[in-house]
Amino acid sequence: GSRNIEKATLSGEGKIRTFTTTYTPPLGYEEEGPYVTALVELEEGPWVPGRIDIDPEKADERGQKLLNEKITVHGEEAETEDFYPDKNRRVIPIFKLT
Numbered sequence: 001g002s003r004n005i006e007k008a009t010l011s012g013e014g015k016i017r018t019f020t021t022t023y024t025p026p027l028g029y030e031e032e033g034p035y036v037t038a039l040v041e042l043e044e045g046p047w048v049p050g051r052i053d054i055d056p057e058k059a060d061e062r063g064q065k066l067l068n069e070k071i072t073v074h075g076e077e078a079e080t081e082d083f084y085p086d087k088n089r090r091v092i093p094i095f096k097l098t
Contacts, residue, residue: 012073014042016066016095021056028081040071040095048073050093071095 018039025033034056039047050073052059052066059066073095080090 008044010046011043013098014040014048014071014073016052016069016071017041017047019052019059019066021059023056032078038066038095040073042073048093050095052095052097054097070098072098 016038019036020038021034021036023034025035036052036054036056036059037049038052039049041047052071054066073093075091076094078090078092080087084090
């Protein structure tokens with residue numbers, strides 16, 4: 001809970017630790033579904049949530065085989081909307097399988 005923080009440069013590489021497919025997105029995000037979200041453990045240690053750049057049907061086919069798959073992370077700009085705090089810009093972490 002400390003506010004004593006500092007910037008750190010991360011490699012953007014890691015492994016999928018858990019994931020799920022969202023077929024019924026929350027209110028305000030209906031047009032974005034279905035999509036696959038994951039928690040990724042970066043090489044430096046932190047776990048980061050984001051979306052996997054994979055077709056939900058392919059993710060379902062691969063199932064648990066996606067666990068521990070290596071990824072790289074980048075940001076993708078998406079349309080902002082009423083539910084997002086920054087009304088000018090919305091960036092979503094996207095994980096790409098390597």
